[in-house]
Amino acid sequence: MQKFDAIIVGAGFAGLRALYRLREMGKSVRVLEASGGIGGVWYHNGYPGARCDVESYDYSYSFSPELEKEWRWSERYATQPEILRYINHVADRFDLRKDIDLNTRMDRATYDEDTARWTIETGKGETISAQYLIMCVGQLSTTKAPEFPGQDDFAGEIIHSGVWPDREVTFEGKRVGIIGTGSSGMQMTPVVARAADHLTVFQRTANFSVPAANAPVSDEEDRKVKANYAERRQQALNSPTGLGFKPNRQSALDVDDAEREKVYEAAYHRLGFGFALAYHDILLSKPANDTAAEFLRRKIGALIDDPETRDKLVPKDHAFAARRPSVDSGYFQAFNRDNVELADIRAHPIVEFTPEGLRTEDKLHKLDMVIFATGFDAFTGSLLKPEIKGRGGMQLREKWAAGPVTQLGIGVADFPNLLIVVGPGSPSLLSNVMVSIEEQIDWMSDLVAHADAQGIVEIEAERAAEQAWVAHVNERAQETLYMTAASYYNGAEVAGKPRVFMPYSGGIRNYRRILQQCADDGYSGFALR
Numbered sequence: 034m035q036k037f038d039a040i041i042v043g044a045g046f047a048g049l050r051a052l053y054r055l056r057e058m059g060k061s062v063r064v065l066e067a068s069g070g071i072g073g074v075w076y077h078n079g080y081p082g083a084r085c086d087v088e089s090y091d092y093s094y095s096f097s098p099e100l101e102k103e104w105r106w107s108e109r110y111a112t113q114p115e116i117l118r119y120i121n122h123v124a125d126r127f128d129l130r131k132d133i134d135l136n137t138r139m140d141r142a143t144y145d146e147d148t149a150r151w152t153i154e155t156g157k158g159e160t161i162s163a164q165y166l167i168m169c170v171g172q173l174s175t176t177k178a179p180e181f182p183g184q185d186d187f188a189g190e191i192i193h194s195g196v197w198p199d200r201e202v203t204f205e206g207k208r209v210g211i212i213g214t215g216s217s218g219m220q221m222t223p224v225v226a227r228a229a230d231h232l233t234v235f236q237r238t239a240n241f242s243v244p245a246a247n248a249p250v251s252d253e254e255d256r257k258v259k260a261n262y263a264e265r266r267q268q269a270l271n272s273p274t275g276l277g278f279k280p281n282r283q284s285a286l287d288v289d290d291a292e293r294e295k296v297y298e299a300a301y302h303r304l305g306f307g308f309a310l311a312y313h314d315i316l317l318s319k320p321a322n323d324t325a326a327e328f329l330r331r332k333i334g335a336l337i338d339d340p341e342t343r344d345k346l347v348p349k350d351h352a353f354a355a356r357r358p359s360v361d362s363g364y365f366q367a368f369n370r371d372n373v374e375l376a377d378i379r380a381h382p383i384v385e386f387t388p389e390g391l392r393t394e395d396k397l398h399k400l401d402m403v404i405f406a407t408g409f410d411a412f413t414g415s416l417l418k419p420e421i422k423g424r425g426g427m428q429l430r431e432k433w434a435a436g437p438v439t440q441l442g443i444g445v446a447d448f449p450n451l452l453i454v455v456g457p458g459s460p461s462l463l464s465n466v467m468v469s470i471e472e473q474i475d476w477m478s479d480l481v482a483h484a485d486a487q488g489i490v491e492i493e494a495e496r497a498a499e500q501a502w503v504a505h506v507n508e509r510a511q512e513t514l515y516m517t518a519a520s521y522y523n524g525a526e527v528a529g530k531p532r533v534f535m536p537y538s539g540g541i542r543n544y545r546r547i548l549q550q551c552a553d554d555g556y557s558g559f560a561l562r
């Protein structure tokens with residue numbers, strides 16, 4: 034049996050960062066990656082128009098000033114191919130590939146209480162022993178797709194945005210349908226619209242979106258960012274969501290209409306996702322939120338020519354950002370094209386596939402290709418896919434049957450030496466995930482170093498601490514508007530999933546303070562043996 038200090042599951046941004054750090058500490062490490070390449074979600078989400086909606090300079094590693102200096106982002110919001118090039122560059126530059134096993138899925142991990150080690154079984158039939166099992170499997174990496182009657186009889190092609198095929202997909206001369214209007218559907222719509230003969234977008238819920246205001250990065254801008262990079266990183270660490278600009282601390286209700294309009298107008302044209310931070314209480318107070326939502330409804334409405342289409346596309350049924358808003362590049366404008374049609378499947382649901390296309394309650398949509406942009410089993414999907422057995426054979430699936438339970442989003446009682454990166458209970462998808470990844474991995478590595486120095490072989494979350502943390506995560510969520518909408522933040526995206534709030538909504542800065550306090554208190558809430 035092969036033996037390592039740590040097995041890392043997943044070779045996305047988190048997995049590579051964990052590998053780099055642990056190797057730096059002199060640990061023997063292996064990364065198991067189920068797919069044929071590195072990059073995690075950026076490997077799989079190669080759909081047209083895929084790009085990051087966090088600015089490139091913020092959505093990048095901060096651990097190496099040399100890397101920061103030498104990498105040149107070409108656009109303010111990087112496309113998926115550019116991000117994939119970046120992570121491949123990182124892997125080569127730091128010689129990470131030699132410790133990554135591609136096409137190797139972890140099927141099972143079993144904790145051995147006598148040796149305080151995990152026994153890991155892979156899809157290749159290997160058995161590996163490791164002291165630490167570090168899950169870097171991503172929050173949006175297990176796709177979900179509805180199954181409609183007649184799907185197998187469809188004569189055309191069906192593709193999911195989250196497992197985009199590794200070959201050229203063309204739309205020319207085709208009638209294409211996109212199901213889903215989250216970030217993926219909204220990003221691909223304008224690109225597919227330009228190429229396809231005809232595009233039908235099947236919308237169940239109208240979603241808020243803010244323009245990306247994407248642009249090429251000039252040499253001067255690049256120089257400017259790099260000259261103050263450390264400051265920008267610090268800013269992100271001290272912000273609620275890990276974005277590199279100063280959030281407004283004012284209430285939207287403390288200013289007059291004209292002033293508010295001015296602030297929203299500036300944020301709308303510049304901040305993208307950061308529009309939600311235009312005032313500090315947009316996600317805390319419904320009246321404050323109403324001002325932002327009303328502004329955006331006006332903006333969105335003004336982009337759409339046809340009144341009936343406009344009425345369907347303007348979101349009305351949830352508070353702005355209570356569900357994840359999108360950052361788009363011409364989504365709403367795409368519906369002004371003659372070849373683009375909106376199918377309101379809230380009013381007329383999809384009934385079935387036929388060999389010719391999709392039948393909704395009101396008509397048959399003839400299609401050559403259907404793209405499912407229907408999202409993911411978020412937060413827990415990929416953590417619960419393998420069989421993970423802790424103390425006494427307890428399964429993580431059993432332990433989390435009523436929703437994920439963690440200490441600080443990192444450790445789980447009865448699952449010693451299991452460490453989760455950007456999992457449920459951490460700021461995760463409510464933050465610039467790159468900031469969260471680096472923060473958590475550095476903290477975990479310090480914990481491991483502390484354990485080593487003290488001769489400790491087993492790190493385990495304490496049950497009481499775990500319960501207190503879950504209660505705190507819920508309390509913080511109750512202070513916000515997140516629970517007023519059904520979304521993947523609260524388990525509504527998968528039928529039968531526990532309806533609990535998954536991420537920590539207290540912000541990056543608070544979370545950092547809590548982690549620091551925990552470390553200062555000798556890693557309180559973790560039993561170290």
Ligand code: N01
Pocket residue numbers: 084085086087173178179194212213214215216217218219220237238357378406407408409462521526
């Ligand atoms: O998935 P989603 P996504 N019948 O869950 C609809 C990140 N991301 O892949 O809202 C019909 O947001 C569903 O309808 P409804 C980002 O965090 C980042 O778009 O449930 N429709 C919804 O419209 C994002 O939030 C980037 O009523 C069905 C859509 O499918 C997350 O990934 C880019 C349906 C799913 O939307 C997920 O985005 C892309 C059904 N049975 C994504 N089931 C970046 O830029 C679902 N839908 C970094």
